[in-house]
Amino acid sequence: MKKNIVLLDLMIYVALPLFMWNIMRDYTGDYYAMLLSSVPGIVYSIYRFIEMKKVNTFGLFILFTLIVGTLIDVLAGSSIQLLWNNVYYAAGISLFFLVTMIIGRPITLYFGLDFAELQGYDRSFSKRLYHKKPLYILFQLITLCFAMRSGILAIVNTWLIMEYGVEAFDKGIILRQAFSWIMTGVTVAGFFYIGKIIKDSPHLVKEVQDELQEEKTDAV
Structure with a gap:
């Protein structure tokens, strides 16, 4: 199943956009070829969002990034401006992740809450458990990885645009998907490690249970 998802992602996010870009640019021009090549990924992302069947922090984040990403492409007006808009967008996303860390609300912690809830956990x-020090620090580190991913992508894409101009588009597609897979691996590994810590630290679970029970007693 996971292998099929990886192959489908590769086809939708890399192979099909590259094919459409290289075939259609001679007929529609660079800008419209860029816009059209993004359609399969947008449709596929919407389908994946609907498949979740639940609106949560992760789903809203995916929907927000999808809408904003589409808008900055459509409103660019030219192929080179579209590329630069994507640089600014990646930098903005990187800043967003950093801000969630600075204010003490790393967004990946809330992603973790969504996934735990989908598995039937309260x-x-x-939320109380994830804010315990060892787990909270890990969520901060995972969020930092996301911030670095978007920041590095913005820097590399800036270099590609300055070096290759419009021809940086297809290179950016491959780079973006490669970074996406790397971050998926880091995130999965991070969540697995968090699960391992919880499994190996029954005292943390007991501590949270006691805290919640004490709050209920005080409320009565």
């Missing part, structure tokens, strides 16, 4: 309990 969200209030999980």
Whole structure:
């Protein structure tokens, strides 16, 4: 199943856009070829969002980035401006991740709460547990990885545009997907490690249970 998802992602996010870009640019021009080549990824992302069947932090984040990403492409007006808009967008996303860390609300912690809830765990309990020091630090580090991914992507794409101009588009497609897979691997590994810590630290679970029970007693 996972292998099929990887192959489908490769086809939708890399192979098909590159094919459409190289075939259609001679007929529609660079700008419209860029816009059209993004359509398969947009449709596929919407389908994946609907498949989640639940609106949560992760789903809203995906929907927001999809809408904003599409708007900056459509409103660019030219092929080279579209490329630069994507640089600014990646830099903005990187800053967003950093801000969630600075204010003490790393967004990947809330992604973790969404995934735990989908597996049947109580969200209030999980939130209290995830804020315990060893787990909270890991969520901060995972969020930092996301910030670095977008920041590095913005820097490299800036270099590609300055070096290759419009021809940086296809190179950016491959780079973006490669970074996406790397971050997926880092995220999965991070969440697995968090699960391992929880499994190996029953005292943390007991501590949260006691805290919640004490709050219920005080409320009565």
